[in-house]
Amino acid sequence: MNSGDTERAIQCAAEAFEVWKETTAKERSNILRRWVDLCNENKEDLAKILTLEMGKPLQESIGELNYGIGFLEWFAEEARRVYGDIIPSPAKSKKMFVLKQPIGVTGMITPWNFPHAMITRKAGPAIAAGCTVVLKPAEDTPYSALALCELAEKAGLPPGVLNVITCSRDNSAEVGKTLCKSPTIKQISFTGSTPVGKILLEQSASTVKKVSLENGGNAPFIVFETADIDKAVTGVMGSKFRNTGQACICANRIMVQDSIYETFLDALAKRMKQELHIGDGFNPKSTQGPLINARAVEKIDHLVQDAKSNGAVILLGGQRKEGNFYEPTLIRDVTTDMRCYNEEQFGPLAAVIRFKTEEEAIYLANNTSSGLAGYVFTENISQMWRIAEKLEFGIVGVNEGLPAMPEAIFGGWKESGLGREGGKYGLEDYLEIKYVCMGGLE
Ligand SMILES: NC(=O)c1ccc[n+]([C@@H]2O[C@H](COP(=O)([O-])OP(=O)(O)OC[C@H]3O[C@@H](n4cnc5c(N)ncnc54)[C@H](O)[C@@H]3O)[C@@H](O)[C@H]2O)c1
Ligand SMILES: O=CCCC(=O)O
Numbered sequence: 001m002n003s004g005d006t007e008r009a010i011q012c013a014a015e016a017f018e019v020w021k022e023t024t025a026k027e028r029s030n031i032l033r034r035w036v037d038l039c040n041e042n043k044e045d046l047a048k049i050l051t052l053e054m055g056k057p058l059q060e061s062i063g064e065l066n067y068g069i070g071f072l073e074w075f076a077e078e079a080r081r082v083y084g085d086i087i088p089s090p091a092k093s094k095k096m097f098v099l100k101q102p103i104g105v106t107g108m109i110t111p112w113n114f115p116h117a118m119i120t121r122k123a124g125p126a127i128a129a130g131c132t133v134v135l136k137p138a139e140d141t142p143y144s145a146l147a148l149c150e151l152a153e154k155a156g157l158p159p160g161v162l163n164v165i166t167c168s169r170d171n172s173a174e175v176g177k178t179l180c181k182s183p184t185i186k187q188i189s190f191t192g193s194t195p196v197g198k199i200l201l202e203q204s205a206s207t208v209k210k211v212s213l214e215n216g217g218n219a220p221f222i223v224f225e226t227a228d229i230d231k232a233v234t235g236v237m238g239s240k241f242r243n244t245g246q247a248c249i250c251a252n253r254i255m256v257q258d259s260i261y262e263t264f265l266d267a268l269a270k271r272m273k274q275e276l277h278i279g280d281g282f283n284p285k286s287t288q289g290p291l292i293n294a295r296a297v298e299k300i301d302h303l304v305q306d307a308k309s310n311g312a313v314i315l316l317g318g319q320r321k322e323g324n325f326y327e328p329t330l331i332r333d334v335t336t337d338m339r340c341y342n343e344e345q346f347g348p349l350a351a352v353i354r355f356k357t358e359e360e361a362i363y364l365a366n367n368t369s370s371g372l373a374g375y376v377f378t379e380n381i382s383q384m385w386r387i388a389e390k391l392e393f394g395i396v397g398v399n400e401g402l403p404a405m406p407e408a409i410f411g412g413w414k415e416s417g418l419g420r421e422g423g424k425y426g427l428e429d430y431l432e433i434k435y436v437c438m439g440g441l442e
Helices: 003-020 025-041 043-054 058-081 117-129 142-155 169-181 194-207 229-245 258-275 294-309 358-366 381-390
Strands: 085-087 095-102 105-109 132-136 162-164 185-191 210-214 219-223 251-257 313-316 329-334 349-355 373-377 395-398 431-438
Touching: 003 105, 003 132, 003 162, 003 169, 025 043, 025 058, 025 117, 025 142, 043 058, 043 142, 058 117, 105 117, 105 169, 117 132, 117 142, 117 185, 132 169, 142 162, 169 185, 169 194, 185 194, 194 210, 219 229, 219 358, 229 251, 229 258, 229 349, 229 373, 251 258, 251 358, 258 313, 258 329, 258 349, 294 313, 294 329, 294 349, 349 358, 358 381, 373 381, 381 395
Parallel strands: 105 132, 105 185, 132 162, 185 210, 219 251, 219 373, 251 349, 329 349, 373 395
Antiparallel strands: 085 095, 095 431, 313 329
């Protein structure tokens, strides 16, 4: 599809908004609830579609569906809790209120790494708030989006409330621009890489749109000598190798304190050898699927080769495999001048850096333009608080490598984004607030 199709979808969404905004929160909640039930009933098929188009192991696809459907369920509930305010008035003749209303037609652009959940985390709250949606899923994963849309229709979502624009890589920029420049679209919600997020922010300036961005990360994963090493290794295994390392909150820089560096590396290497098996997503033994495409394999290999040529040592992996597979890789003696330290890796590469003091760890962790997720492992409760407060990231995992869930909030500081998804704040991006002053009262 192209920008002409996008214009038509925007028009449909605008017409549908006039009807949808008049529904009650309970009506919207009921439809979302039915959507949840249908997704659950069709979970196996949805998981197969996801594994077929994206490659992640079937068990992980089921996990993503549970996570993604969780957002629809959460926002079906939150739809009924959009409260306004009554402001105590300084004048007897005036009453002052704050109303919350749906912002209007929203444009959404989503990535391939979580083809289901990145849509439900946006479309769930938008539809709950009374907005309508024009969604452009990633080129590599359109089918999960279309399947979701089909189930939404069956759940009773009126035509025009959720519109999907699938397009080739050649048309993405044009479709994105059409969404951003359209005066009918009142909000853009994007999840993807930071450079594309910046383009959309710029393009949205001409219509002064509200923009929500979930951009890339460069997560530090700090392991202090006060940590329980088994817990920290479990944390890395979950954080780093979930989705074959293709998640924005994946541990990108594993920072380990000097005195436990060797012990930690031995323990991590052992677990990686035992637990990580690359292979077809439909083989129940596979825990690591392929990377999304040949370009992603190329990138991870360049990062590994760059680190090696600058003095890092490959302890495990470091080889491409047939197809788009890459061996789970562990490298030690990583330094701050290496590409794998400075760039988002988005692959199965555990890059381990050594630090000496707490001050150094905090400095290194925060010395990045990204601010999505950070992790700290320590059993010292004062240190937990100290570090959690000092980390300049929107999400902090303390002795936890998997912090994301529908009840929580998701989003980044610095260049990692604007706005928050999930949790009780997840509806805010889709609402306008209005101050009403009622005067002339007796
Ligand atoms: N912060 C988060 O919540 C979060 C979640 C998932 C992924 N991500 C980030 O996404 C990136 C990986 O995903 P990706 O490779 O699909 O990112 P990407 O930015 O290349 O693509 C994301 C989406 O943007 C579209 N797109 C690409 N160029 C565009 C343009 N010029 N105009 C409009 N749309 C355009 C793509 O078609 C896709 O739908 C990583 O950086 C990752 O950290 C962030
Ligand atoms: O890739 C980023 C999204 C992953 C998540 O929601 O945990």
